[in-house]
Amino acid sequence: MATEALSLKGVNALYGESHVLHGVSFALQPGRILALLGRNGAGKTTCMNTVVGFLPARDGDIRLFGESIARLPPEAIARKGIGLVPQGRRVFASLTVRENLIVAARSRKDGTRWALEPVFEIFPRLKERHAQAAGSLSGGEQQMLAIGRALMGNPSVLLMDEPSEGLAPQLVAEVGRIIARLKSEGQSIVLVEQNVKLALELADDVVLLNTGRVVFAGGVDAVRDDQALITQHLGVF
């Protein structure tokens, strides 16, 4: 079996006293999109925060292409090849669009796909606004910038935490096209989404979380066809 792009094994995480991830295990295969789904508070974002090192795993292991990253600080994890498009975008508001991108730039030994020009190529809006403060961009533009910024690090695994959140339908479709395009280039992606429809369109594999536990892991078709599963773990009614 090929090395997994990203794997979590028995990851426990705590916010202070409250246990938020209970032995979470799943694996992302290279070049695929794994959708991490669940209701609000299911632990999706916590999972992402644990992978990038914001919230260190209490125990368990996290591996990036076979190499353990579980105890590293966030900047080291980023340099190993994890790119994060965070929830709420979190662009550096006082920096210009261009500066947001160049502070995150990192080349890669096995071929550097992304740099300023290629990012501007897929996000022409960012090129137009390159000298503008990121804080003055619209929500959609900030989302493009957050994606571009993550790509500048030439990540081997891209984590996208609710990239469609708060966007107009047209922009959601645009974000979907970009994710599909990244996948077609072989980018491995973990996609956290509230927008189940979008996620099921894009994903190859699905992991369902419920109150900090993995309750389902499998191919996307199995989820699509299992209305009961969706209702039980994702439905609001």
Place this chain on the structure above:
Amino acid sequence: MQFWVIQTLNSLALGGLLFLLSAGFSLIFGLMRIANLTHGAFFMLGTYIGVSALRVFPNLWLAALAGAVVVGLFGALLERFVLRSLGGNALGQVLLTLGVAFIISDLCLIVWGGDPIPVQTPDYLRKPMLIAGLPFPTYRLVVVVIALVTALLLWLLMERTRLGAMIRAGVDDMQMARAVGIPVSKLFTIVFCLGAALAGAGGVIGGPILSAYPGLDADMLPLALIVVILGGVGSLVGALVGSFIVGFVYTFGTALLPDLAYVILFLPMIFVIAFKPTGLFGKVSA
């Protein structure tokens, strides 16, 4: 008329000195989220090092360079090996910087004694300049020019280099900066070293105006605090504007209402805290 012109120029000179002191203070505060209470001691240590350097080679600018190098190095070591060990504990770090300030203060007393030591103005700057027909110490105008040139260089560093953008990214969102791979711990050392070096150089340059004396640290630190609260934490423009505001308020306050000088000094700060807690140019609440 003479009074106003002279005091205006004095205000500008003090503002210039305060900028050299508080630019680093503000950057450290903005990036590392700690008020570095050693900053006044850095300034005083710089002055004393300048005093000793001038005994070896009688050139004030070389002495300022010596002050910058020694204090900058000290700052880098302090951050790397002492402050670092309390990472994440901001209160502990602030207390630690206060303790180090006391230690520096006592060591200066032991090494250089308790009597004020004057610092000579360079000969060629001793002749007063005539401004609007009034004589004015040339050196003070030079201090203003030095401060403005320093401000320009710092601005270029912060706004026109990748390093500067990384520092600002850290001020904006530290956690996210780390998540895109910015080596934040290196930035801490760089900024702390730079801030200390600026304070050290500022101490030497301020020497001919203030001279070296025990307690200089405690006189300067509150001024730096006020500048940063006024101007906004982590903002270079804020530090510049704040420095000149404090320079004017303090100089005119002392000249016009000496009994109320400190009241007048802290008054604008209270208004700023009440109406714009992030300072005039800042984003982070002090």
